[in-house]
Amino acid sequence: MKGSDTVNSFVLKGNICCSDTPDKLRLFDNSYLVCLEGKCRGVFSTLPAEYQSLPLKDYGRNIIIPGLIDLHLHAPQFAFRGIGSDMELLDWLNTYTFPEERKYSDLSYAEKAYSIFTEELRRSATTRAVIFGTIHREATQLLMDKLEASGLVTMVGKVNMDRNAPDYLTETTESSVSETRRWLSESLGKYQRTKPIITPRFVPSCTDELMTALGEISVEYRLPVQSHLSENLSEVAWVKELVPSAETYGHAYEKFNLFGRDVPCVMAHCVHSPEAELALMKKNGVFIAHSPDSNTNLSSGIAPINRYIQMGMKVGLASDVAGGADINMLRMMAESIRASHLRWRLVDSEIPALTFANAFYLATKGGGEFFGKVGSFEPGYEFDALVIDDSTIATPRELSFPERLERLPYLADSRHIRAKYVFGQQLF
Amino acid sequence: MKGSDTVNSFVLKGNICCSDTPDKLRLFDNSYLVCLEGKCRGVFSTLPAEYQSLPLKDYGRNIIIPGLIDLHLHAPQFAFRGIGSDMELLDWLNTYTFPEERKYSDLSYAEKAYSIFTEELRRSATTRAVIFGTIHREATQLLMDKLEASGLVTMVGKVNMDRNAPDYLTETTESSVSETRRWLSESLGKYQRTKPIITPRFVPSCTDELMTALGEISVEYRLPVQSHLSENLSEVAWVKELVPSAETYGHAYEKFNLFGRDVPCVMAHCVHSPEAELALMKKNGVFIAHSPDSNTNLSSGIAPINRYIQMGMKVGLASDVAGGADINMLRMMAESIRASHLRWRLVDSEIPALTFANAFYLATKGGGEFFGKVGSFEPGYEFDALVIDDSTIATPRELSFPERLERLPYLADSRHIRAKYVFGQQLF
Numbered sequence: 130m131k132g133s134d135t136v137n138s139f140v141l142k143g144n145i146c147c148s149d150t151p152d153k154l155r156l157f158d159n160s161y162l163v164c165l166e167g168k169c170r171g172v173f174s175t176l177p178a179e180y181q182s183l184p185l186k187d188y189g190r191n192i193i194i195p196g197l198i199d200l201h202l203h204a205p206q207f208a209f210r211g212i213g214s215d216m217e218l219l220d221w222l223n224t225y226t227f228p229e230e231r232k233y234s235d236l237s238y239a240e241k242a243y244s245i246f247t248e249e250l251r252r253s254a255t256t257r258a259v260i261f262g263t264i265h266r267e268a269t270q271l272l273m274d275k276l277e278a279s280g281l282v283t284m285v286g287k288v289n290m291d292r293n294a295p296d297y298l299t300e301t302t303e304s305s306v307s308e309t310r311r312w313l314s315e316s317l318g319k320y321q322r323t324k325p326i327i328t329p330r331f332v333p334s335c336t337d338e339l340m341t342a343l344g345e346i347s348v349e350y351r352l353p354v355q356s357h358l359s360e361n362l363s364e365v366a367w368v369k370e371l372v373p374s375a376e377t378y379g380h381a382y383e384k385f386n387l388f389g390r391d392v393p394c395v396m397a398h399c400v401h402s403p404e405a406e407l408a409l410m411k412k413n414g415v416f417i418a419h420s421p422d423s424n425t426n427l428s429s430g431i432a433p434i435n436r437y438i439q440m441g442m443k444v445g446l447a448s449d450v451a452g453g454a455d456i457n458m459l460r461m462m463a464e465s466i467r468a469s470h471l472r473w474r475l476v477d478s479e480i481p482a483l484t485f486a487n488a489f490y491l492a493t494k495g496g497g498e499f500f501g502k503v504g505s506f507e508p509g510y511e512f513d514a515l516v517i518d519d520s521t522i523a524t525p526r527e528l529s530f531p532e533r534l535e536r537l538p539y540l541a542d543s544r545h546i547r548a549k550y551v552f553g554q555q556l557f
Numbered sequence: 558m559k560g561s562d563t564v565n566s567f568v569l570k571g572n573i574c575c576s577d578t579p580d581k582l583r584l585f586d587n588s589y590l591v592c593l594e595g596k597c598r599g600v601f602s603t604l605p606a607e608y609q610s611l612p613l614k615d616y617g618r619n620i621i622i623p624g625l626i627d628l629h630l631h632a633p634q635f636a637f638r639g640i641g642s643d644m645e646l647l648d649w650l651n652t653y654t655f656p657e658e659r660k661y662s663d664l665s666y667a668e669k670a671y672s673i674f675t676e677e678l679r680r681s682a683t684t685r686a687v688i689f690g691t692i693h694r695e696a697t698q699l700l701m702d703k704l705e706a707s708g709l710v711t712m713v714g715k716v717n718m719d720r721n722a723p724d725y726l727t728e729t730t731e732s733s734v735s736e737t738r739r740w741l742s743e744s745l746g747k748y749q750r751t752k753p754i755i756t757p758r759f760v761p762s763c764t765d766e767l768m769t770a771l772g773e774i775s776v777e778y779r780l781p782v783q784s785h786l787s788e789n790l791s792e793v794a795w796v797k798e799l800v801p802s803a804e805t806y807g808h809a810y811e812k813f814n815l816f817g818r819d820v821p822c823v824m825a826h827c828v829h830s831p832e833a834e835l836a837l838m839k840k841n842g843v844f845i846a847h848s849p850d851s852n853t854n855l856s857s858g859i860a861p862i863n864r865y866i867q868m869g870m871k872v873g874l875a876s877d878v879a880g881g882a883d884i885n886m887l888r889m890m891a892e893s894i895r896a897s898h899l900r901w902r903l904v905d906s907e908i909p910a911l912t913f914a915n916a917f918y919l920a921t922k923g924g925g926e927f928f929g930k931v932g933s934f935e936p937g938y939e940f941d942a943l944v945i946d947d948s949t950i951a952t953p954r955e956l957s958f959p960e961r962l963e964r965l966p967y968l969a970d971s972r973h974i975r976a977k978y979v980f981g982q983q984l985f
């Protein structure tokens with residue numbers, strides 16, 4: 130190493146934690162975390178000679194963890210977070226969501242809304258996110274421009290809907306496809322950190338023709354896919370009516386090659402997934418975006434996440450704003466643990482509740498895998514990190530490092546994030 | 558009215574909300590809220606002539622609501638909030654709680670811990686609270702001194718425990734009684750805002766002899782009682798073993814006259830209360846301190862609060878720190894709604910989920926009744942108010958007043974409290 134101290138090569142010092150396995154953390158007290166050209170080189174108790182010429186930032190007793198990954202949220206819905214959780218999914222969409230999403234045909238409204246959204250996401254614990262826009266091509270492009278400028282790494286989707294939505298939010302099949310292609314032609318290759326993702330809203334919103342075309346586009350451009358799956362009981366029943374030939378809701382995506390067979394795919398929720406659906410997801414490597422805040426607010430239920438982990442499924446965490454009210458992914462770790470406690474008590478005591486180590490894994494390496502080698506400090510991982518100053522969370526106790534970590538999901542938010550690094554770049 | 562503008566007489570202007578019934582809010586846009594000598598005189602769209610000489614503070618578009626009431630929390634446990642929710646109640650007590658409470662035999666530790674606790678409570682949305690200390694008389698007195706100085710109105714209990722606790726936290730029956738009497742002789746009449754409350758920890762911690770003595774003391778001094786009830790299934794089964802003659806856990810308090818027959822009584826939790834217990838509580842006017850955050854963290858379950866409201870029971874909200882991790886009673890309103898959604902989905906769809914109006918009632922007038930005429934802006938109520946500036950919770954939308962209110966439990970905390978009044982005194 131010849132002191133290649135570019136802006137993306139440096140050393141951080143502090144109390145460092147990352148996941149080892151889904152069940153186990155690795156803790157490094159007062160250690161060195163090395164970033165070389167945007168990638169992690171590992172954690173060291175003594176800084177190896179080869180990295181001693183790199184700039185070093187000593188964060189003292191601060192906690193350093195991988196950046197958190199939000200696998201599913203809706204940028205346009207940020208405007209009404211905390212409002213309207215008095216309904217279940219389908220009514221909630223018609224009453225609160227669609228009227229808000231309509232507004233993004235107006236670029237001046239989108240400018241205002243997405244500026245707020247992007248700035249809050251930049252300041253949050255999230256370093257990478259998989260994001261729904263609206264059906265509007267131009268507003269979605271605007272959102273991507275803003276996210277790119279923020280330094281965050283994101284996948285962003287122009288939503289597709291050609292049925293079962295209000296007229297003002299329903300595309301024709303043709304326009305949905307052509308607008309998607311135009312959006313891709315304008316955004317592919319334009320950004321360093323912002324990537325388009327194919328986004329059928331959910332099966333009820335898309336005709337077979339549209340689904341077929343989206344599956345083709347996804348394969349043609351090798352683009353990942355995001356959508357919703359088995360969130361709510363009425364939704365599941367409706368999909369069964371709409372696509373009677375599909376064995377499960379998941380098979381209704383698979384039928385159109387939108388379920389991870391050829392390209393990466395992430396599905397939000399999976400609260401009510403039957404065995405055949407899970408088996409197909411496992412076979413295809415489909416990611417689950419677990420959204421405990423949203424699933425509680427919209428009375429959807431509680432997904433058996435620990436079972437999914439034990440089955441070897443790919444699972445990460447999601448805020449699902451605005452089904453979820455909070456963009457804070459630290460909090461989402463707490464919500465995943467809390468929901469699992471209630472599921473254990475009220476539904477199935479055979480499935481153990483999630484531990485802190487489980488939740489930490491979901492929010493980092495579990496979800497990070499959707500972005501590649503992301504969410505860990507193991508050598509070769511893309512370098513995302515949060516530096517957390519918990520000294521203002523007052524206590525008379527001398528807390529151990531594990532205790533300091535454990536309380537963060539319950540008590541920390543953007544106020545406590547002292548520094549944030551995404552792919553080797555310091556955002557603040 | 559002759560312009561008696563003492564410090565406790567004034568007018569606030571803003572967007573005002575208080576409960577009408579448990580199901581219904583009263584909203585007053587851009588109106589005047591009058592405090593006269595520490596008591597509310599009502600809300601007016603035009604300020605009556607008789608109050609026009611009072612000092613007026615115009616809070617513009619800020620939201621003004623009654624102060625929030627925390628019916629149950631443990632001051633010594635604030636030190637480990639956010640830590641240790643990986644166990645159920647009885648193991649949690651032995652592993653996390655008792656070792657922490659032991660420390661309060663050391664007054665210098667108590668000084669440090671209770672300074673932090675009191676300052677955080679003062680800055681929070683809570684105006685009144687019913688609080689557990691520890692078994693330690695001196696530390697409890699210190700806590701009361703600090704709370705009195707804070708301007709908050711509280712009831713504080715020296716805890717009694719003479720069995721089933723570690724040696725270091727077990728009193729003899731005699732010392733438990735004598736220390737309680739000494740504590741009362743030193744604290745009764747000492748404070749304006751801080752009142753002692755009789756505090757058997759729970760049935761498993763107190764012998765029949767101690768319970769008998771505490772019942773007598775409570776009646777002798779006309780002091781209210783606080784304890785825990787039907788929180789956890791193992792706890793309920795244990796009480797049945799310990800007091801086999803009692804029909805229910807509640808009857809095990811009633812037997813010793815510690816269940817609201819002669820003096821006010823508040824019981825935390827009531828997650829697993831059988832019908833006979835509820836009937837006795839209703840008859841005796843026992844208050845329920847609903848603690849949804851704690852009941853989720855400790856995997857206790859979800860209390861059917863809407864049923865209790867419909868039965869005409871007395872119910873309020875509680876943080877139950879550190880079973881609950883968060884002291885923020887705005888958040889606790891959200892947690893009560895959220896838990897009720899899951900109960901509706903997973904346990905009993907016959908009991909509707911709580912609405913925002915329900916949760917608002919629980920946090921204000923429902924719990925406030927334990928303090929007398931508290932928790933409303935109706936004439937004659939003691940004047941507690943929060944002024945909330947939600948302008949920093951960014952959104953591109955023009956929100957209605959109901960929408961602005963609805964999002965507060967999900968998104969607001971002490972940062973958003975611009976001013977706080979307790980019994981007519983402005984704390985900040």
